[in-house]
Amino acid sequence: xxxxxxxxxxxxxxxxxxxxxxxxxxxDVSPATFYVNNRTGNDAFDGRAQEPAADGKTGPFASIMxxxxxxxxxxxxEISNTGIDYRERVxxxxxxxxxxxxxxxxxxxxxxxxxxxxxxxxSWTLLTNDVFGFRQTLPDGRPGPMPNSNWLxxxxxxxxxxxxxxPEIFFVNGEPGTNVLTFAELPPGGFFYDTLGTxxxxxRVYFRLPTGAxxxxxxxxxxxNEGVFVDADYVVIRNLRSIYSQDDGFAGFWGYGDIxxxxxxxxxxxxxxxxxxxxxTLVDGALFERNGGAGIVDVMxxxxxxxxxxxxxxxxxxxxxxGSFHSCRNSQFTDNAGSQVSGNRFExxxxxxxxxRQGVGLRDGGRISRCTVVNAGQGIxxxxxxxxxxxLLVSNGVAVAVAQDAVSRVKLxxxxxxxxxxxxxxxxxGPEQWGAFASTNSASVAGNIIASPALDAPLHPLPKDxxxxxxxxxxxxxxxxxxxxxxx
Numbered sequence: 001x002x003x004x005x006x007x008x009x010x011x012x013x014x015x016x017x018x019x020x021x022x023x024x025x026x027x028d029v030s031p032a033t034f035y036v037n038n039r040t041g042n043d044a045f046d047g048r049a050q051e052p053a054a055d056g057k058t059g060p061f062a063s064i065m066x067x068x069x070x071x072x073x074x075x076x077x078e079i080s081n082t083g084i085d086y087r088e089r090v091x092x093x094x095x096x097x098x099x100x101x102x103x104x105x106x107x108x109x110x111x112x113x114x115x116x117x118x119x120x121x122x123s124w125t126l127l128t129n130d131v132f133g134f135r136q137t138l139p140d141g142r143p144g145p146m147p148n149s150n151w152l153x154x155x156x157x158x159x160x161x162x163x164x165x166x167p168e169i170f171f172v173n174g175e176p177g178t179n180v181l182t183f184a185e186l187p188p189g190g191f192f193y194d195t196l197g198t199x200x201x202x203x204r205v206y207f208r209l210p211t212g213a214x215x216x217x218x219x220x221x222x223x224x225n226e227g228v229f230v231d232a233d234y235v236v237i238r239n240l241r242s243i244y245s246q247d248d249g250f251a252g253f254w255g256y257g258d259i260x261x262x263x264x265x266x267x268x269x270x271x272x273x274x275x276x277x278x279x280x281t282l283v284d285g286a287l288f289e290r291n292g293g294a295g296i297v298d299v300m301x302x303x304x305x306x307x308x309x310x311x312x313x314x315x316x317x318x319x320x321x322x323g324s325f326h327s328c329r330n331s332q333f334t335d336n337a338g339s340q341v342s343g344n345r346f347e348x349x350x351x352x353x354x355x356x357r358q359g360v361g362l363r364d365g366g367r368i369s370r371c372t373v374v375n376a377g378q379g380i381x382x383x384x385x386x387x388x389x390x391x392l393l394v395s396n397g398v399a400v401a402v403a404q405d406a407v408s409r410v411k412l413x414x415x416x417x418x419x420x421x422x423x424x425x426x427x428x429x430g431p432e433q434w435g436a437f438a439s440t441n442s443a444s445v446a447g448n449i450i451a452s453p454a455l456d457a458p459l460h461p462l463p464k465d466x467x468x469x470x471x472x473x474x475x476x477x478x479x480x481x482x483x484x485x486x487x488x
Contacts, residue, residue, distance in 0.1 A: 032072055032075040033076045033077075033078060034048065035047055035049060035050045035059075035061070035078050035080070036067050036077060036086075037061075037080040037082060038080075038082055038086055039084060040059070041062035041080075042059065042060075043062050045057060045058060045059035046059070047061040047066065050078075050080070064086055064090050065088055065089070073097050073098060073099070074103065075096075077106045078107055079106065079109055079111045080111065081111040082111070085113070085116075086111060087116065088225065089225045089227070090227070090229065091226075091228075092104070092106070092228075092230045092235055093231050093232055094232050096235075097234060098232075098235060098236070098257075099234055102234075105235075105236045106237045106240065107238050107239055108241070110239055110240075111240060111241070113241065114244050115223040115243070115245040116221045116223055116244045117223070117224040117225055118221050119220050119222060124220075130208055131186065131208050133204055134207070135204040136224060143203075147246055148246055148270060150270055150293055151315070158181055158194075158195055161179060161292060165314055165336065165337045166290065166291075166292045166315045167244065167267035167269070169222055170205070170207075170220075171219075171220070172210070172219070172220060173218060173219050174221075177189060177190055180192050183199060183206060186206060188208050188209065188210045189210040192206040223245060223268075225246055226251075227249045227250060227265070228251075229251050230251075230255045232255050234256070234258070236259045238262050239263075240263055240264075241266075242265050246269055247268070247270045248265075248268060248273070248274045249268040249273060249288075250265045250273045251275070252277075252281070254279060258279065260284070261284050262285040263285070265286065265288050265291070266287060266288060266289040268291045268293075269291075269293075271293040271297045272288030272291040273295070273296045274298065275302040275323070278300070278301040278302065278324075280303045281298075281302070281305070282307075283304065283305070284306075286309050288309070288311040289310070289311075290313050290314060291314045294320050295311030295312070295314040295318045296320065297320045298319075298321050298322065298326055299320075300322075301323055304323065304326045304327075305326075306326070307331070308331060309331035309333075311332070311333050311336065312332065312333070312335050312336060313335050315336075315338075317336050317340065317342060318336040318339070318356075319333060319341045320342055321342070321344065325345045325346065326345065326347070327346065328341070329350055329351070330349075330350050331348075331352075332351065334352065334353070335355040339357065339359075339360070340356050341360045342361035343361070344363045345366055347367045348360065348368045348371050349371070350371065351372075353373040354374050354376070355376060356377070357377045358379075359374075360373060360379070360380045362383055364385065366387075367388075368380065368386070368387070368389070369387075369389050370389075373391060373393050374392070374394040374395070375395070379393050379394070379397075379399040380393065381402075382402050382406065383410075384403075384405065385406075386410050387410075388410075388411070388413070389415065391415045392418075393417045394417075394420065395420035396420060397421075398420055399420030400412065400417070400423070402422075404426060410444065412444065413447050413448070414446075417450050422434075434450045
């Protein structure tokens with residue numbers, strides 16, 4: 001009698017009331033609507049009209065946060081995409097919340113919120129004849145926020161932002177400045193960010209003037225503001241970009257029933273998107289690219305659902321799921337520096353996972369179904385309680401690795417496994433050993449195709465005669481999210 005593999009397919013939904021998350025998208029009735037325009041608006045206006053009126057009182061607000069603070073529960077905020085970035089931190093807290101049938105909505109219409117702040121010349125301290133230092137200080141004298149990444153503490157990386165997957169974070173007259181790893185290397189027009197305090201103050205920025213330039217003639221910018229933070233129930237944020245945040249692009253803690261649609265969280269110092277606490281969140285349509293942390297990090301007791309996501313070229317990884325449960329469908333995790341997707345208690349369905357040191361690392365049970373996992377040093381590391389079904393797995397190293405204490409609770413079924421071997425506990429199984437291995441482990445490894453001749457290269461389509469090419473086996477064709485245009 002074969003053993004059943006408990007992979008928590010959807011039992012978590014009843015516990016967290018997933019219906020409440022999806023209900024946040026229901027249409028409301030006659031919401032109070034507020035308008036924001038950073039070209040024609042004024043925070044002294046009432047925010048109730050798209051264009052300023054002759055009375056000098058009616059018209060759009062200039063800032064998003066003025067609208068958030070002014071709007072009642074279940075209001076709608078319409079942001080004009082003027083082509084000018086909104087330079088502010090957006091924080092939606094408990095006062096600006098919605099209800100299941102009447103969410104609080106912020107529609108960015110493609111507008112951009114940026115954490116970049118212009119640091120005035122008076123804020124820089126002259127250290128030598130051409131080198132200046134800057135460390136943000138709060139009014140009470142305490143150090144203020146500086147470009148930050150959780151990974152600074154873990155990796156002790158003095159120059160994490162110099163890696164090709166990380167964003168440029170220091171700008172001179174609108175152009176990225178040169179970043180160096182030591183003060184001695186500091187060139188004219190370049191920056192040294194002393195994240196570890198080797199010269200005294202931790203997280204102090206040093207800047208050398210370009211030859212012949214004066215500080216008063218330069219515009220120096222860096223990420224000093226946070227991005228979009230949600231800590232309220234039944235909030236919908238759509239069509240909004242959050243870039244160059246001092247921390248995460250989009251984040252939240254205790255919000256329940258929140259929905260993010262068609263968002264872009266790229267070029268941020270830490271994560272592109274990160275949920276905490278006991279939040280319950282749906283993200284449908286997103287680009288997370290070149291963040292200094294990971295594309296997605298969900299932790300604590302969070303529950304999240306992702307659809308139509310592109311997470312690529314992020315420094316730490318594509319996604320790290322460490323909350324209560326997470327599900328991701330019809331998405332791409334490609335060319336992130338570390339693991340493409342890792343964590344515990346998550347499901348992947350119809351996803352492309354490509355490149356990096358590791359494709360998928362699933363430590364504590366879950367399901368990987370109808371996915372393509374290719375070109376990683378290690379394809380899938382499967383923990384106890386993992387089901388891998390209907391996938392295409394190609395790796396130059398180990399396609400699937402299962403720890404010794406998990407072999408009795410991992411199941412591989414109907415997969416095509418090309419290059420790479422299977423590490424099954426202490427055994428390393430190649431094509432020549434597969435027949436004997438499969439015959440003695442039929443309950444765990446049934447119906448797989450091993451070392452198909454058409455897979456003798458890092459990435460090939462399925463062979464024409466493969467049973468997995470039958471219509472419907474892999475579900476809908478995976479299409480790259482078309483809302484935001486990623487930079488080359």
